[in-house]
Amino acid sequence: MKDSGFELPLPHPFDFQLCLNYMARSPFECLYTTDTLGVNRLVKVGVAKRLIRVTCPHGRMMQVQLLQGVSLAKEELEELTRYIRNWFDLDRDLEPFIQMSEGDPLLGQLIESFSGLRIVGIPDLFEALCWAIVGQQVNLTFAYKLKQRLTEHYGDAAEWEGVVYRMFPSPEQFASVSIESLLSLQLTRNKAMTILDVASRMTSGELSRERLLKLSDSESIDKELTKIRGIGPWTAQYVRMRCLGDQTALPIGDVGLQNAVKKMLGLNQKPTPSELRALFEQWPGWESYVTFYLWRTLY
DNA sequence: CACCAGGACGGGA
């Protein structure tokens, strides 16, 4: 059967290979598979699960294939397109960012290495929140394992050409999950309670991506998120950065960010939060991109 | 065994 799908024009600059490199950074990633040419992933479109493959043949257009050969209704097509745009941050104009790097040693170095890398997003709010929560104060290797366990225990899956593709579980799928079962997956009690609380709030509709985006300013969003026990400033910033498309998000307490700055500037010790704030005042409006690029220098 | 990891919370200045 001939593959169905569609193409999206690419913004400039855009480097798909750098995005792929980022996505391929952990062997424990369970929500998509990458190869030299692209990424495969199971996504929910409307009520259906669709297996897609994203590539950029010749680097000219982004090609989105529906691997199971289904064709999409108009609304589904629009929803999937939105998802892809959020995933690869296609609507961002990076030219001002590039221009800002001129005469800036640190930023210049980052652009030199990563120009065209877009913030690879997590369009699904629940997935983004849970990923941040499991990633609190643990090394990334373990965070990936926790995400994998949650996904394999509670998420949906589909098989294609002998490979199993999985989706992160929905909030509804946590409705009947107990704290104890999460503890058995090596989550701490606090993380388990926070995830169930978030799932409940999202199931009821009290918490949603749309609602957060409607809030006028970033501080309201932070307040809305950090009122949930177990979600602190780092998690709120992280979610604004990876899910809500907020360029100004700055996870100031992030140990990876601190280590990256220490490494880039050749410091003897990690910068303090106030030193980080002062440093980032050079890049107003681009805090999240600088953060994302700095993270890339660590691996 | 010690120290670290893409933190959060609560108490006390």
Next chain:
DNA sequence: TCCCGTCATGGT
């Protein structure tokens, strides 16, 4: 408001 100890759990 800021600072600091504590908690929690696997990695290295």
